[in-house]
Amino acid sequence: MSENQSKKINSEIPDIEVLFELADLFKVFGDSTRLRIMVTISDNEMSVLNIAETLNMEQSTISHQLRVLRQNKLVRVRREGKQIYYSLDDDHVKKIIDMGLDHILE
Amino acid sequence: MSENQSKKINSEIPDIEVLFELADLFKVFGDSTRLRIMVTISDNEMSVLNIAETLNMEQSTISHQLRVLRQNKLVRVRREGKQIYYSLDDDHVKKIIDMGLDHILE
DNA sequence: TTAACATATGAACACATTTACATATGTTCA
DNA sequence: TGAACATATGTAAATGTGTTCATATGTTAA
Numbered sequence: 450m451s452e453n454q455s456k457k458i459n460s461e462i463p464d465i466e467v468l469f470e471l472a473d474l475f476k477v478f479g480d481s482t483r484l485r486i487m488v489t490i491s492d493n494e495m496s497v498l499n500i501a502e503t504l505n506m507e508q509s510t511i512s513h514q515l516r517v518l519r520q521n522k523l524v525r526v527r528r529e530g531k532q533i534y535y536s537l538d539d540d541h542v543k544k545i546i547d548m549g550l551d552h553i554l555e
Numbered sequence: 556m557s558e559n560q561s562k563k564i565n566s567e568i569p570d571i572e573v574l575f576e577l578a579d580l581f582k583v584f585g586d587s588t589r590l591r592i593m594v595t596i597s598d599n600e601m602s603v604l605n606i607a608e609t610l611n612m613e614q615s616t617i618s619h620q621l622r623v624l625r626q627n628k629l630v631r632v633r634r635e636g637k638q639i640y641y642s643l644d645d646d647h648v649k650k651i652i653d654m655g656l657d658h659i660l661e
Numbered sequence: 662t663t664a665a666c667a668t669a670t671g672a673a674c675a676c677a678t679t680t681a682c683a684t685a686t687g688t689t690c691a
Numbered sequence: 692t693g694a695a696c697a698t699a700t701g702t703a704a705a706t707g708t709g710t711t712c713a714t715a716t717g718t719t720a721a
Contacts, residue, residue: 462594463656465587466623471655472587479582484574497668510710512669531667531718532697548654549577550569552647586679603698616680618699637688637697 477521477552478545482506483514486535487523491543494536583627584651588612589620592641593629597649600633600642 463471477483485504487493495503501511515535518524523542527534537543569577583589591610597603603610607617621641624630629648633640643649 462598464596465591467595467656467659468590469587470659471652472585472590474655474659475581475590476585476708479578479580481571481575481578482709484581485571486580488568488574498666507711508668509670509712513709516669528718531665533668539661545651545654545658546577549580550573550649552651553573553576553580555647582678588679601720613681614698615682615700619680622699634688638694639698 474521477517477523478549480514482510483518484546486511486518487537487542487546488512490524490535491537491546494525494534495535496532498532498534561650566632580627583623584655585631586620588616589624590652592620593643593648593652596630596641597643597652600631600640602638602640604638606641 465531482504486500489500489503495512497515498508500515502507518535519526520537523538525536525538527536567649588610592606595606595609603617604614606621607614610617621630624641629644631642631644633642642646
């Protein structure tokens with residue numbers, strides 16, 4: 450059995466706990482502020498204040514949302530002096546966003 | 556418009572309205588009941604009652620969520636007599652789910 | 662150490678979302 | 692037509708989420 454079957458792997462029915470986890474993951478992507486943060490830092494890392502200024506939002510709002518992204522391992526953190534720089538965790542994140550964009554822009 | 560350009564679309568920074576739309580799309584995936592419905596009907600179409608029984612939830616709950624999926628064009632609808640059969644709209648939907656699963660299961 | 666700055670966090674409010682119950686709408690068949 | 696069934700919808704309650712304000716924590720440099 451052919452390539453056909455290797456494509457089948459993902460079509461097995463995931464059990465319910467996995468689906469709960471998956472819903473939680475998509476929930477994180479389902480907020481425009483968090484999406485904007487992710488897109489903003491996708492090219493290069495940025496400090497919290499820098500992100501807040503770029504998006505024209507409160508520093509605390511950004512900080513709260515960065516925590517959500519951190520908890521879900523979607524961003525990387527690096528301290529340099531007083532500032533803390535955030536960047537996207539991996540290409541996976543970008544891929545998920547791009548896949549969604551594909552759906553919308555088609 | 557060259558192929559080059561069409562591939563580039565996704566790596567440009569999407570403007571804010573698109574990100575709002577994108578957030579709305581992910582919001583739909585960010586609920587376990589809707590995810591379970593999508594996974595349940597991903598192999599073959601199912602009637603509303605059948606879905607409700609499979610997931611052991613109220614018929615009205617399923618119906619409400621199916622409307623959300625319908626409004627977001629994620630499911631296809633087919634009437635046959637008294638029953639209405641739902642199925643996933645396209646492979647795109649499955650891909651988005653699989654991509655999320657990849658992130659979780661790695 | 663203290664002042665100045667960057668980030669994180671707690672609490673509260675406003676708003677959105679999910680679900681269940683009751684009921685309406687739509688379809689078939691006698 | 693009316694009874695029986697399948698699906699959709701309105702409403703209300705419970706729960707969850709995002710944002711702001713005030714303040715705490717942590718870092719640097721004088």
